Amino acid sequence: MFKKILIANRGEIACRVIRTARRLGIATVAVYSDADRDAVHVREADEAVGIGPAASAQSYLSIERILDAIRQTGADAVHPGYGFLSENAAFARALEAEGVAFIGPPPTAIDAMGDKITSKKLAAEAGVSTVPGHMGLIETAEEAVTIADSIGYPVMIKASAGGGGKGMRVAWNADEARQGFNSSRSEARNAFGDERIFIEKFVDQPRHIEIQVLGDRHGTVVHLGERECSIQRRNQKVIEEAPSPFLDAETREAMGAQAVALAKAVGYHSAGTVEFIVDGSRNFYFLEMNTRLQVEHPVTELITGLDLVEEMIRVAAGETLRTSQETVRRTGWAIEARVYAEDPFRNFLPSIGRLTRYRPPAEGERQGGANIRNDTGVAEGSEISMYYDPMIAKLCAHAPDRDAAIAALGDALDEFELEGIGHNLPFLSAVMGKRRFGEGRLTTGFIAEEFADGFTGVAPDDAQARQLAAVATFMVLREAARSAGISGAMAHHKRRIGRTFDVAMANHSFAITVDEAANGVAVVFQDGQIQNVASQWLPGQTLGHFDIDGGMLAVKTDIAGTQCRLRWRGMDVKVNVRSPRVAELARLMPVKVAADTSRLLLCPMPGVITAIEVVVGDVVEAGQALATVEAMKMENVLRAERRGTVKHVAVAAGASLAVDELIMEFE
Known part of the structure; x- marks a missing residue:
C-alpha cells in the first residue's frame, strides 16, 4: 500500500480524497495556487505545496509544477480527482516515468475514451449502441451546417475534448448550427486547448443515465448500477440520483453489460463511468466514457456501501477487486444536489465573494432511516474566486425509498445556511418541490421546461x-x-x-x-x-x-x-x-420605484470581456449577440433584449469587469 498520496486537485474533491486516505493510514499532500493558499484542503492535508498563480493553466494544469511537488514531498502516488489533469494521458505517462503511481486508469484507456470521436468508434466496435452522427472532425461553420442538415435537426454540437457541459450547443436550425459551431469551438479552445468539434443527433425526450464501472489490473470489471443525471442546466448536472426512477431491470442489465464490455475492450482499470442517453422508450445510446471519478459518485457510494476512492487506491496498488458482480448490493435511494455559487435570480450567473456564513446541515442519520452527507471544500470565511468551478458543496440524502430521500434532502436544503454570495439553494429546493420531479418524469429538458421564464423564486400557496x-x-x-x-x-x-x-x-x-x-x-x-x-x-x-x-x-x-x-x-x-x-x-405608503436600466447593458457577473460584437451606431435586433463575458471557465453571450441603436460602448475586449459595470448604452 502507498505511504503518501499527492492530490493533484483542489476544493471538495481534494478533501474527499484526504478523508479516505486518512482512514487508510496514508499521508496526504495538497497542492495549491496563490488563490487557494488558505483553502480548506490545504489545512486538512498532512503537507501542502504551492504550485503557482491563480490561473489554473499556471498551477493545477501544469504537469511540471505537479511533478516538482511530488519530488519535494516524496509522494509515491497521485490521485487526480476530477477535472484539471484527471483525464490527461500525458500526465499519467509523466508519473509513470517518475516511478509514481497514477490512481486512475491506464494512459491508453484515457487516450481512447478521452476523445469523443475515437471513443464512439471503439464503442461501436465493442457492440455498444451509439447515437447517429458525424464522427469526423469538422473544420468550418458551413461544413457544420451541411452535416447538421444531413443528420436532421435538432443536433448536438460538441467539443471532442469536452466535459462538464463546456463546448456543447444544441442547434434547431442552420443559423443555430453555424453560431453553435463557432461558440463551441471558441469555448473548447479556451477550456481544453483543443478546438475539434463533432456533431450528433439530439435525442428527443432524453434522459442522461450513466453506469459506474470498477475494474482492477487483473482483468476483472464490474458495474455498480446506474445514476440518473437528467436534471441539467446548460448541460451541467444539477441533481443526480441512484438508482434511476425510469429504468427497469432488463434495461439496467443491458446497459451494465455494455458498459463492462466497453471497459474491457480498452483494458480499463480503476473507477470510470459510461454515460448513455436514454429515450422515452428506454432505447439507450452511448455518449462518452469518463475515465475518472465522477462528481456524483457519492450517490453510488451511498446505495452500495462502497468507498470508490478507496477502491481506486487499492486497484492502483495492484490489489484485486474485493467485490464481484454477484456480490454487488444496492440498497435504498440516494439523491445529490450540487450547491453552486451562482445566482438563479440573475439567470444563474456566477457569483464570487467571501462566505460570510457557511453552516451546512448536520451530517449523519435522521429519523425514518435517512442519512445526510455533505461533501465540501469550503468553510465560513472562504473566498469563492472567479478562477475555478463555482461548486461549493454536494449535499446528499440516502433513505429507504425515493420519497423518503426527497423529503430528507428537502429538509437538509432548508437547513443549509449560506450567505455572502449568490447561490442556488432556493432553486434546488424549487426543483425538489416540483410535482414532476416527485413523480420521476425527468428529461434533460426538465429545467428549461419547468422554469421556461427563468427562476423568480417560489411563491407560497x-x-x-x-x-x-x-x-x-x-x-x-x-x-x-x-x-x-x-x-x-x-x-x-x-x-x-x-x-x-x-x-x-x-x-x-x-x-x-x-x-x-x-x-x-x-x-x-x-x-x-x-x-x-x-x-x-x-x-x-x-x-x-x-x-x-x-x-x-x-x-x-x-x-x-x-x-x-x-x-x-x-x-x-x-x-x-x-x-x-x-x-x-x-397600505397608504408609496412604493419605491426601481431605477430604469433598460437602455444599459451591464456586466451580469465578474469576468473578462472576450468579445464586443457591435459598434456605436449599429442597430441591433432582439436576440442579437452584443458581447461575450468569460467567467468560471464558461463563456456567456450577452444578447439584446429588444431592438435598439448602440449609443456608447464603454469597454473593449480584454477588460475585466465587476458586477453591474457598464458595457454599452443604447439610444
Missing part, C-alpha cells in the same frame, strides 16, 4: 402562506417578549395574547388572533383554522425549527421590528405582523 404567517407571528411575539423583559414591561407583553393582528406577505394577507398554547402560541385565522406553533427559536438565531401541529419546518429567519424575512422550500418572503391600524396606514 395558501397553505404554505398560513404556515409562514404562523411562524412570523411566533417570532414577532417572542421578539416582543424579549424586549419587554429587558425593559421590565412584561405585563404589556402578556396583554398581546388574545389581540388581533394583520399578517401580510406578497399576494397573501390574513387577519389572525393569537391565543396561548403549550410551549408556544395558537394562531387563529379569520376562517377558524388554527395553527399551533412551538419552537426553541430565540431572537438573533438565523435558523429556526418550528413545530406546526406536529409537522416540523426548518426556516432560515431574520427579523427587524415586526417584519420577518423567511426562507423555506425555495421561498424568500417578507412577512409583516402588524396591528390592524398600523397595517391600514402601511
Whole structure:
C-alpha cells in the first residue's frame, strides 16, 4: 500500500480524497495556487505545496509544477480527482516515468475514451449502441451546417475534448448550427486547448443515465448500477440520483453489460463511468466514457456501501477487486444536489465573494432511516474566486425509498445556511418541490421546461402562506417578549395574547388572533383554522425549527421590528405582523420605484470581456449577440433584449469587469 498520496486537485474533491486516505493510514499532500493558499484542503492535508498563480493553466494544469511537488514531498502516488489533469494521458505517462503511481486508469484507456470521436468508434466496435452522427472532425461553420442538415435537426454540437457541459450547443436550425459551431469551438479552445468539434443527433425526450464501472489490473470489471443525471442546466448536472426512477431491470442489465464490455475492450482499470442517453422508450445510446471519478459518485457510494476512492487506491496498488458482480448490493435511494455559487435570480450567473456564513446541515442519520452527507471544500470565511468551478458543496440524502430521500434532502436544503454570495439553494429546493420531479418524469429538458421564464423564486400557496404567517407571528411575539423583559414591561407583553393582528406577505394577507398554547402560541385565522406553533427559536438565531401541529419546518429567519424575512422550500418572503391600524396606514405608503436600466447593458457577473460584437451606431435586433463575458471557465453571450441603436460602448475586449459595470448604452 502507498505511504503518501499527492492530490493533484483542489476544493471538495481534494478533501474527499484526504478523508479516505486518512482512514487508510496514508499521508496526504495538497497542492495549491496563490488563490487557494488558505483553502480548506490545504489545512486538512498532512503537507501542502504551492504550485503557482491563480490561473489554473499556471498551477493545477501544469504537469511540471505537479511533478516538482511530488519530488519535494516524496509522494509515491497521485490521485487526480476530477477535472484539471484527471483525464490527461500525458500526465499519467509523466508519473509513470517518475516511478509514481497514477490512481486512475491506464494512459491508453484515457487516450481512447478521452476523445469523443475515437471513443464512439471503439464503442461501436465493442457492440455498444451509439447515437447517429458525424464522427469526423469538422473544420468550418458551413461544413457544420451541411452535416447538421444531413443528420436532421435538432443536433448536438460538441467539443471532442469536452466535459462538464463546456463546448456543447444544441442547434434547431442552420443559423443555430453555424453560431453553435463557432461558440463551441471558441469555448473548447479556451477550456481544453483543443478546438475539434463533432456533431450528433439530439435525442428527443432524453434522459442522461450513466453506469459506474470498477475494474482492477487483473482483468476483472464490474458495474455498480446506474445514476440518473437528467436534471441539467446548460448541460451541467444539477441533481443526480441512484438508482434511476425510469429504468427497469432488463434495461439496467443491458446497459451494465455494455458498459463492462466497453471497459474491457480498452483494458480499463480503476473507477470510470459510461454515460448513455436514454429515450422515452428506454432505447439507450452511448455518449462518452469518463475515465475518472465522477462528481456524483457519492450517490453510488451511498446505495452500495462502497468507498470508490478507496477502491481506486487499492486497484492502483495492484490489489484485486474485493467485490464481484454477484456480490454487488444496492440498497435504498440516494439523491445529490450540487450547491453552486451562482445566482438563479440573475439567470444563474456566477457569483464570487467571501462566505460570510457557511453552516451546512448536520451530517449523519435522521429519523425514518435517512442519512445526510455533505461533501465540501469550503468553510465560513472562504473566498469563492472567479478562477475555478463555482461548486461549493454536494449535499446528499440516502433513505429507504425515493420519497423518503426527497423529503430528507428537502429538509437538509432548508437547513443549509449560506450567505455572502449568490447561490442556488432556493432553486434546488424549487426543483425538489416540483410535482414532476416527485413523480420521476425527468428529461434533460426538465429545467428549461419547468422554469421556461427563468427562476423568480417560489411563491407560497395558501397553505404554505398560513404556515409562514404562523411562524412570523411566533417570532414577532417572542421578539416582543424579549424586549419587554429587558425593559421590565412584561405585563404589556402578556396583554398581546388574545389581540388581533394583520399578517401580510406578497399576494397573501390574513387577519389572525393569537391565543396561548403549550410551549408556544395558537394562531387563529379569520376562517377558524388554527395553527399551533412551538419552537426553541430565540431572537438573533438565523435558523429556526418550528413545530406546526406536529409537522416540523426548518426556516432560515431574520427579523427587524415586526417584519420577518423567511426562507423555506425555495421561498424568500417578507412577512409583516402588524396591528390592524398600523397595517391600514402601511397600505397608504408609496412604493419605491426601481431605477430604469433598460437602455444599459451591464456586466451580469465578474469576468473578462472576450468579445464586443457591435459598434456605436449599429442597430441591433432582439436576440442579437452584443458581447461575450468569460467567467468560471464558461463563456456567456450577452444578447439584446429588444431592438435598439448602440449609443456608447464603454469597454473593449480584454477588460475585466465587476458586477453591474457598464458595457454599452443604447439610444
